[in-house]
Amino acid sequence: MVPISFSSTAYLWSLVGLTILLYTTRRSRQRFRLLLPLPPGPKKLPIVGNLFDVPADRPWEAYQQWNKDFRDRWRRQRKMFHEAFHAGAVKQFDPQIRDSTHRLLRRLLRDPHDLMGHFRHLAGALIMDVTYGIDVESLDDPYIKIAEEALHGLAIACVPGTFMVVRLASYPAHQDTQTHFQDLIPALKYVPSWFPGAEFKRKARQWRDVTHELVEAPFTEVKRNVAAGTAPFSFTSLNLGLLAESDSGSKRGAVKEKDIKETAAASHAAGADTTTSAMGTFALAMLKNPDAQKKAQAELDAVIGHGNLPELGDAPALPYVSAIVKEVLRWENVAPIGIPHRLLVEDEYRGFRIPENSIVIGNEMYPDPKSFKPERFLLGGKLNSDVRDPEAVIFGFGRRICPGRHMAYSSLWLTIASILATFDINKAVDNDGNVIEPSYEYSAAVIFTPLPFKCSVTPRSPRAAQAIEATVGGKCYFK
Structure with a gap:
């Protein structure tokens, strides 16, 4: 008997695997219907399946009820x-949004070095x-x-x-x-x-x-x-x-x-990864565009006063801050390739026929897309409704649009406005005084998240630090 070596064993396993694969693939067309998920229905029992679920009396009423119970749970x-x-309803969570934002400010005041870690904590908490x-x-x-x-x-x-x-x-x-x-x-x-x-x-x-x-x-x-x-x-x-x-x-x-x-x-x-990604993009945008940071801070000082913290209700009076939030969402999309959608019926786009069941991915075009320009959303010192709002794209569209988009935007707006009101975000310097330039690179995954970078986060003034220290987290208890 010839002993089987390691290479021979691997070869034998490969032949066995190939045989199984060819056999199953050959029968896959005949068995395709078995691969499809079953429609929703009553849970089966071992061996007897749904035998005892079939009603002996007035079965049509039971079937009608099953239709109501199991049709599209997603809805x-x-x-x-x-x-x-x-x-309208998301306002009931404003206290939680405010509390989480103030906690973030206090953590940044105590430890300004782990910015992305604080953003992850904010989102998860x-x-x-x-x-x-x-x-x-x-x-x-x-x-x-x-x-x-x-x-x-x-x-x-x-x-x-x-x-x-x-x-x-x-x-x-x-x-x-x-x-x-x-x-x-x-x-x-x-x-x-x-x-x-x-x-x-x-x-x-x-x-x-x-x-x-x-x-x-x-x-x-x-x-x-x-x-x-x-x-x-x-x-x-x-x-x-x-x-x-x-x-x-x-x-x-x-x-x-x-x-x-x-x-x-x-x-x-x-929501955790998407919020963290957007906040990281905001920090990088401020490092790359210090003038935008200064303009937003000047607007905040003029509207709410230096040393005061913004509230969600201040948004209409702070168009430049809102334009920064929109540009953050547009500049480096949280999910740049989007979620593929399948066409249920044949469609037409710019004179081209898009067949039924085609997989399509939404896209949006802006002039000079690589530049961070909050001004693209402004006209005469106000938000310009004629410019495509990135919110209309980044949260999806149609029946699958993100239902938590209002919550996500409110949290992002208040966090960005609060950081701008109280902190300066600048490029870090090494021990020799040399500026450390961020790479501005992102991870190549489904969620586009900035790679680790260094920066300097400092209170704008003693008054701003005092405003942060004066925040008190509170909760609304369920009764």
């Missing part, structure tokens, strides 16, 4: 989110506060860690070409179902996780577990606090309170509670 959850965060009413003291908070790990997995999976099997439809972790992989070679989803080269399945299982914790852990804490009467005001406590007044304990109530939990988790995961 229910989006409606729930919209009711809490539309342009605000989302946890608004969504769950949970205080986050540092970036080491377990809830922040969970969200970062879950988003890291999403960022990797969303990059085309990372895996031969790239997720197109991935079911949430809270559903008892397998993750579906459908892209380049759909048949690879049947390869067992222990098989050489099936690392994508092992990663998917790891990310599923983290996502499950992201959904369950903070919600469980809020539910416990609501029952004890100690839950601070938040999206979750608000909706759990409304649930308790109406459908608590019923089957319908269980569905609503699940909607609350899943909607909260989506908002928890959605």
Whole structure:
């Protein structure tokens, strides 16, 4: 018998893998319908499936109810989110936005060196506060860690070409179902996780577990606090309170509670990286364009007075500050390639036919796009409504437009205005007095985030420092 060497073993495994791949690929067309996700419906039992769900009496009424229960759950959850965060309702979270902004100012005053770390803390803490009413003291908070790990997995999976099997439809972790992989070679989803080269399945299982914790852990804490009467005001406590007044304990109530939990988790995961990216772009823009910083500070001093902190209600009287916020969003887009959309029907664009099912990516053109020019949004000292507002693009469009855009913009505006009112952002210098020029480079990922850079953040005056020290964080408690 000839002993099998390592190279022979590898060759044998390759042949086995190739045989499986050819076999499954050959049958993939016949089995394509089996790869598609099933429509929503009652949960199956082992072996018997949905046998006991089929009603013996008046089945048409049960089927009609199933249609109501399982049709497009996305609409229910989006409606729930919209009711809490539309342009008018988002004002109920102004105290949390103000408190998180003031906390950021105090951290910058104590430690001005870790600017991007403070921005990450701001974003994560605000989302946890608004969504769950949970205080986050540092970036080491377990809830922040969970969200970062879950988003890291999403960022990797969303990059085309990372895996031969790239997720197109991935079911949430809270559903008892397998993750579906459908892209380049759909048949690879049947390869067992222990098989050489099936690392994508092992990663998917790891990310599923983290996502499950992201959904369950903070919600469980809020539910416990609501029952004890100690839950601070938040999206979750608000909706759990409304649930308790109406459908608590019923089957319908269980569905609503699940909607609350899943909607909260989506908002928890959605905003942290994007907010951090925009704030980093703001800092780089000020380093590259010191004149814009001075103009904004002059406007703030003239309108609210030096040494005072701005409020969200001051925005209409501060058009140049608002123009800076818009230019920050336009200059280096948080998601420069956008989210691809699929056309449901054939369309036409500038005389060209766009076939049904085409994948399209939105784009927007501005004159001199590489220059940071807040003035492009101004006319006669006021915001110019004739210029395309970047908010109309960066938050998406159509039915999938970001429902949290009003919250995100309010937070970004107040944070930028408050930093401009109290701090100077300048280029750092080394020990020999030489200016350290930032690279102005960004990570090449789904979310465009500035690479690490150094800068100098100093209070504009003792009066500005005193204004920061005088801030007192407060909370509105749910009753």
